[in-house]
Amino acid sequence: MATREExxxxxxxxxxxxxxVNPDDVAEEKxxxxxxxxxxxxxxxxxxAAEEKFGVKIPDNEVQNLKTVGDAVTYIExxx
Amino acid sequence: MSNxxxxxxxxxxxxxxGGDVASTWDALLAGRSGVGRLTLExxxxxxxxxxxxxxxxxxxxxERVRMRRLDRSEAIALIAAxxxxxxxxxxxxxxxxxxLAVSFGSGIGGALTLLNQDDILEESGQRKVSPHxxxxxxxxxxxxxxxxxxxxxxxxxxxxxxxxxxAEAMSLGLDIIRSGRADVVVAGGTEAVIHxxxxxxxxxxxxxxxxxxxxxxxxxxxxxxRDGFVFGEGAGALVLERAxxxxxxxxxxxxxxxxxxxxxxGYDIVxxxxxxxxxxxxxxxxxxDAGLTGADIVHVNAHATSTPVGDMGEIIGIKSAIGTHxxxxxxxSMSGHLLGAAGALESIxxxxxxxxxxxxxxxxxxxxxxxxxxxxxxxxxxQLDIPAAMNNSFGFGGHNVALVFTRA
Numbered sequence: 001m002a003t004r005e006e007x008x009x010x011x012x013x014x015x016x017x018x019x020x021v022n023p024d025d026v027a028e029e030k031x032x033x034x035x036x037x038x039x040x041x042x043x044x045x046x047x048x049a050a051e052e053k054f055g056v057k058i059p060d061n062e063v064q065n066l067k068t069v070g071d072a073v074t075y076i077e078x079x080x
Numbered sequence: 081m082s083n084x085x086x087x088x089x090x091x092x093x094x095x096x097x098g099g100d101v102a103s104t105w106d107a108l109l110a111g112r113s114g115v116g117r118l119t120l121e122x123x124x125x126x127x128x129x130x131x132x133x134x135x136x137x138x139x140x141x142x143e144r145v146r147m148r149r150l151d152r153s154e155a156i157a158l159i160a161a162x163x164x165x166x167x168x169x170x171x172x173x174x175x176x177x178x179x180l181a182v183s184f185g186s187g188i189g190g191a192l193t194l195l196n197q198d199d200i201l202e203e204s205g206q207r208k209v210s211p212h213x214x215x216x217x218x219x220x221x222x223x224x225x226x227x228x229x230x231x232x233x234x235x236x237x238x239x240x241x242x243x244x245x246x247a248e249a250m251s252l253g254l255d256i257i258r259s260g261r262a263d264v265v266v267a268g269g270t271e272a273v274i275h276x277x278x279x280x281x282x283x284x285x286x287x288x289x290x291x292x293x294x295x296x297x298x299x300x301x302x303x304x305x306r307d308g309f310v311f312g313e314g315a316g317a318l319v320l321e322r323a324x325x326x327x328x329x330x331x332x333x334x335x336x337x338x339x340x341x342x343x344x345x346g347y348d349i350v351x352x353x354x355x356x357x358x359x360x361x362x363x364x365x366x367x368x369d370a371g372l373t374g375a376d377i378v379h380v381n382a383h384a385t386s387t388p389v390g391d392m393g394e395i396i397g398i399k400s401a402i403g404t405h406x407x408x409x410x411x412x413s414m415s416g417h418l419l420g421a422a423g424a425l426e427s428i429x430x431x432x433x434x435x436x437x438x439x440x441x442x443x444x445x446x447x448x449x450x451x452x453x454x455x456x457x458x459x460x461x462x463q464l465d466i467p468a469a470m471n472n473s474f475g476f477g478g479h480n481v482a483l484v485f486t487r488a
Contacts, residue, residue, distance in 0.1 A: 020145030
């Protein structure tokens with residue numbers, strides 16, 4: 001089981017790769033769209049990469065609930 | 081003939097000869113070839129193993145994350161267009177963007193994305209296909225990205241006329257300014273499809289040179305030993321501007337785009353009319369459009385791609401539309417054939433020939449075809465006073481485009 005910190009740092013790697021987000025800017029309270037500037041198409045890439053990295057399924061109807069990095073961490077922690 | 085003067089105020093390019101216009105022009109004047117053995121593994125499996133690859137990879141210019149969202153043809157279109165924009169001094173000119181249009185095409189479009197994403201679909205399923213796929217492969221992608229980058233709001237146009245595309249983009253840009261729809265048009269062509277599928281297709285048509293052991297000698301327009309064109313990638317862009325607009329802002333003016341002529345052969349999907357009747361009509365139209373006569377055209381940057389039929393047909397066309405006096409050249413002998421970008425790169429070469437009073441050479445013309453009876457600037461660049469010159473581009477489908485540039 002990965003810790004919340006490990007999941008956050010894994011998401012930071014993905015965000016850097018896909019959207020060029022500085023890993024230092026990634027924290028649980030940050031909004032993907034408003035704070036980290038991840039557009040909707042890049043968010044699709046983030047989700048697909050996170051599914052692979054953490055061995056989870058993130059259905060499309062769940063993605064809209066993942067507003068912040070913390071939302072994604074919580075979802076991944078509960079489902080992987 | 082139009083009473084609206086259109087001038088060229090900016091140039092941009094990234095080609096197999098250099099990452100910008102200056103390095104490309106230096107290489108053309110020096111007679112350097114941009115053709116080499118392909119550095120891609122798959123090439124060893126094909127009959128054609130050579131090509132003219134970009135001298136500077138776009139990933140060296142555009143940041144990595146942005147490159148993920150751009151087809152290679154879009155990336156290099158952006159590079160060329162931004163160079164031309166800066167060259168024209170328009171970055172901080174406060175141009176009214178509702179008076180700025182884009183005319184930018186590609187011969188084949190985003191095929192590299194289409195083929196690569198299809199591989200991903202086959203291997204890994206739908207989920208892995210990039211959500212950026214559609215804007216990367218759509219044929220209007222390069223024009224659209226250039227328009228977004230520059231904020232163009234007078235219309236963004238993407239034409240497709242195979243190897244005449246780059247020249248048709250110039251012709252449309254001329255029409256747009258003459259008709260009053262814009263003051264400035266960024267016009268160009270782009271192509272980046274060095275991939276085994278288009279290679280296999282062209283190779284199986286027997287259209288490409290197989291001189292694999294001497295790549296730099298493979299593109300040899302009008303030479304008896306020519307055996308097909310050499311596939312290249314690249315992009316070129318021009319800033320076209322209404323002359324009084326350019327003068328009012330004190331812009332540097334390279335040349336006038338004085339006229340354009342477009343015709344279609346109505347003959348065959350791949351073979352050009354062997355007597356170049358459609359090509360000659362395009363040349364004659366362009367000369368009339370410029371308010372000139374054949375006698376005024378002292379230099380032609382020919383389409384001549386190094387194919388057995390096309391090269392000699394164009395000679396017949398030039399003689400019939402212009403005469404026997406122009407000094408001609410094929411810069412494809414050095415750049416390879418950039419397909420949809422050819423007309424853009426060769427427009428740049430024609431404009432700089434006028435500016436510098438020099439015709440770039442046709443390299444590899446060691447043993448001229450017996451029917452070649454025009455004066456070619458063979459092997460070495462030739463000094464020549466050039467008040468007016470023509471650039472020809474012909475494309476699969478029977479598209480013929482001739483452009484006339486004159487000294488400003």
